[in-house]
Amino acid sequence: MNRVAIVDYATTKFRxxxxxxxxxxxxxxxxxxxxxxxxxxxxxxxxxxxxxxxxLYTGAIASEMLDINPxxxxxxxxxxxxxxxxLSAAYSYISSGLCDSILVIGAxxxxxxxxxxxxxxxxxxxxxxxxxxxxxAKMHMREYGTTEEDMGVIAxxxxxxxxxxxxxxxxxxxxxxxVLDSRKLVEPIKLLDCGALCSxxxxxxLVSEDxxxxxxxxxxxxxxxxxxxxxxxxxxxxxxxxxxxxxxLAATHAYKMAKLNPSDIQVAEIHDAFTIMEIMAxxxxxxxxxxxxxxxxxxxxxxxxxxxxxLGSGHPIGATGVAQVCEIVCQLRHEAGIRQVGTSxxxxxxxxxxxxxxxxIMILRS
Amino acid sequence: MRRFMKQLKNGMLVVSYCxxxxxxxxxxxxxxxxxxxxxxxxxxxxxxxxxEFSKSWLEEEKVxxxxxxxxxxxxxxxxxEGRRIAVGEAVELIATGATPEGKIYFCFRTLDRFDSYTMNx
Numbered sequence: 155m156n157r158v159a160i161v162d163y164a165t166t167k168f169r170x171x172x173x174x175x176x177x178x179x180x181x182x183x184x185x186x187x188x189x190x191x192x193x194x195x196x197x198x199x200x201x202x203x204x205x206x207x208x209x210l211y212t213g214a215i216a217s218e219m220l221d222i223n224p225x226x227x228x229x230x231x232x233x234x235x236x237x238x239x240x241l242s243a244a245y246s247y248i249s250s251g252l253c254d255s256i257l258v259i260g261a262x263x264x265x266x267x268x269x270x271x272x273x274x275x276x277x278x279x280x281x282x283x284x285x286x287x288x289x290x291a292k293m294h295m296r297e298y299g300t301t302e303e304d305m306g307v308i309a310x311x312x313x314x315x316x317x318x319x320x321x322x323x324x325x326x327x328x329x330x331x332x333v334l335d336s337r338k339l340v341e342p343i344k345l346l347d348c349g350a351l352c353s354x355x356x357x358x359x360l361v362s363e364d365x366x367x368x369x370x371x372x373x374x375x376x377x378x379x380x381x382x383x384x385x386x387x388x389x390x391x392x393x394x395x396x397x398x399x400x401x402x403l404a405a406t407h408a409y410k411m412a413k414l415n416p417s418d419i420q421v422a423e424i425h426d427a428f429t430i431m432e433i434m435a436x437x438x439x440x441x442x443x444x445x446x447x448x449x450x451x452x453x454x455x456x457x458x459x460x461x462x463x464x465l466g467s468g469h470p471i472g473a474t475g476v477a478q479v480c481e482i483v484c485q486l487r488h489e490a491g492i493r494q495v496g497t498s499x500x501x502x503x504x505x506x507x508x509x510x511x512x513x514x515i516m517i518l519r520s
Numbered sequence: 521m522r523r524f525m526k527q528l529k530n531g532m533l534v535v536s537y538c539x540x541x542x543x544x545x546x547x548x549x550x551x552x553x554x555x556x557x558x559x560x561x562x563x564x565x566x567x568x569x570x571x572e573f574s575k576s577w578l579e580e581e582k583v584x585x586x587x588x589x590x591x592x593x594x595x596x597x598x599x600x601e602g603r604r605i606a607v608g609e610a611v612e613l614i615a616t617g618a619t620p621e622g623k624i625y626f627c628f629r630t631l632d633r634f635d636s637y638t639m640n641x
Contacts, residue, residue, distance in 0.1 A: 275524070275547045279625040280576075280585055280596040288574045289587050289596070296572070296607070338577040340585065387547050389594040392571075392587065 158248045159366040159373030160518070161359050162187045163480040168323045168354035168468035170264060176207045180216050180261035183357035188220060192359065192369055193255055200226040200247055200256035204240035205472035206233060206268025207261075216259060226253050233268050234427065235507035236260065237356070237475020238514035242379045244360045254362045260476035261355035268471040269351055271508050276389035284348065286388050286509040287428040288340040290395065294430060295342065297396065297445065302342045304448035305429035306333035309346050311451065312426060312459050316466025318493035321477075323352050323468030349427040349463075354470035356477035374483045378412025378517035380404035384510075391509040396445075400513035401438035401506055408502075408515035409440070416440035419456050419517070420498035421485045423478035425505045426463040435504050439515070457495035460485060475505040479516065486520035523561050524548040528624060533616045534561040535593055546593045564590055566613045568628070573605055586611075588628060597626035605630055 164183035172179060188195050201224045203212040213227035226247055232239040237260040244256040270281045294300045310330050316322035328346060336346040366373040382404040385391055416439060426432035433447035442450035461467055461481040482501035484490050499520045506513035527534045536545035536559035538552035545559055552559050568590035576585050583598040584605055599605055611628040618624045
């Protein structure tokens, strides 16, 4: 199996409004990568497009717009988990030898249909993700004593980190009081406990080891991937969510593949569409023991969500996973400027979809 | 799913049922995910219990939202305010259906002692 390296990355400014189409938005970070000419467009062998938009044939259209004639192109939709699923597909194409280089693009407009899963009738009238998130939060509070303050701390941390990310949607710190006093939405979730849907795009260039050796850039290697789909509905997701959820199983696969333990991770991007999700992820990823996620936010050793996570950066659904990978590559190449956290060389990306029914973990190393 | 929606529009909650596996299938589909035989439908019953609940302040859904367990069938539904609402409390499905826009709903109420007694009978 060929090793796979990430050799370039780019992210647009995440914003509420754009007059661009999803195709045009997707080209923004892709053109930034292609302009730097690490590999000319006509040598790129694959293009994978991650999005939940209704627009069709996105892979072929983006390829035409960027003057790429890929051997392999397709669009990947896996709701919030789309970007990281596209990355693992790109890894598989390259490691199998079908392609030597793939451009992955994630792009989404704010009004994407990807925030709701209409198929899931077990959600009843409560189709928005905030309802299952509120159930998770209430269950975590009841079972482990997690408090609204514990969740608020996550929002304060990630908003503060986003200040140093010029592409983040939010660039102002908030206080714990502001989080706790923000508009009540669905108990115990308040406005500032939620990530905001937005428009944005991100792109990553992956190549085989043979190609990476010929390039004059620092490669970041994909050493581990774990992907797990447990189910699709809230009805099936909730039993056992704290014990054997998809994140926990995916993390086990990824650590095994990378031959690493949670304690080896130095920096991580974690899916935090709601504050409770980051607390649950600390436990699923083995950073904290089950039920102890809340205290990890205060005294954890691993730098988590240096770009500000979803809470600080915004959530362009199909682009989020790609943007998370961009950040970890940036951190592992020590190119993050004022938001650089130490001299990390091992990082992790965690992303999930639809009430944690599926999840992807990637372990990267420079 | 077609049969489920048809019944739901008549105010009836049904789930898929595999006679071979003797298993209810929820969310409902036309085949059994274990043996792939065609499913029939059965009434979901009227009673369940609250697994978790929370209060929604959102303008469009200003209700108590609860995760309800109806004998292994889990769903998010609304629970009428006024009686004791707590984890483990028994509830009765009092209304279900779909709006003309296609929004489906499950509405429950909590039971008092007398109701639970009747239910157990």
